[in-house]
Amino acid sequence: MRHYPWRALLKGIWRTLLALIVTTAFVIVCGILAGGPSFKWLAAGLILSLFAAVPGYLLYRLGAPDHSAGNRVVMLLALIAGSVLGTLLVLPVYMSREGVPTDAQVTQVVRAISKVSEQRFPAYQVADRTTGENLGRLRFLNSEPKVGDVVRVRKDPRGWFNVTVADPTGLFTKLAALIVAVLGLSAFFLGAGGHMPED
Structure with a gap:
């Protein structure tokens, strides 16, 4: 057996x-x-x-x-x-x-270029609404905010990652x-x- x-x-x-x-x-x-x-x-x-x-x-x-x-x-x-x-x-x-929810203000809207597809897409430079600290750029939002608009984001307290939208999942x-x-x-x-x- x-x-x-x-x-x-x-x-x-x-x-x-x-x-x-x-x-x-x-x-x-x-x-x-x-x-x-x-x-x-x-x-x-x-x-x-x-x-x-x-x-x-x-x-x-x-x-x-x-x-x-x-x-x-x-x-x-x-x-x-x-x-x-x-x-x-x-x-x-x-x-x-781990990201800290933060109100951010759009300070600049630029047309970024994808190095893979070579297509243009909007990128939004944002800063902390309270402190004015530059938080980086957001991409691929569901809406198209203008300069001065407030968007809800998450920032990494450890500084490892770029800022993301409020609900990244x-x-x-x-x-x-x-x-x-x-x-x-x-x-x-x-x-x-x-x-x-x-x-």
Whole structure:
């Protein structure tokens, strides 16, 4: 009678969890960079997030048998996709929990240019309504405020991130979180199955 390979399954589970934890740590760092005040910080964070899955993947691969090469490739792709989406989640999730709600006044409206699509879009320079402190620029608002209008924003008390809208968690954030969760579960089951012996 053949016994179920529980040891191989448990090995796959803890190695996969370790890979996901290490990847998450790198994603948080990339997300902090991507939440910076300029497109260059966003690009740097997203590019680094492409490699965020590599350390976790290498930890996972150390104990995976040779016959699971296909599983390893799929898991690496899942971790990379989750890393990029997870990086985009760090800013809105952090600001929704730690950002300080503040009334800001629009001091300037400029036409910024996307370096990816080369399309123009409005960007709103805002300052603290009470202190006059420059808070940075807002983009992609639901409305189009004019100079002098007051908008509700969140500012980061630690200074890691640029200012965001008052409610930074929206439909996109929930969709991205769902995708990350699905990819995480996929990577988990791929990792656990990738350590099972051949039949």
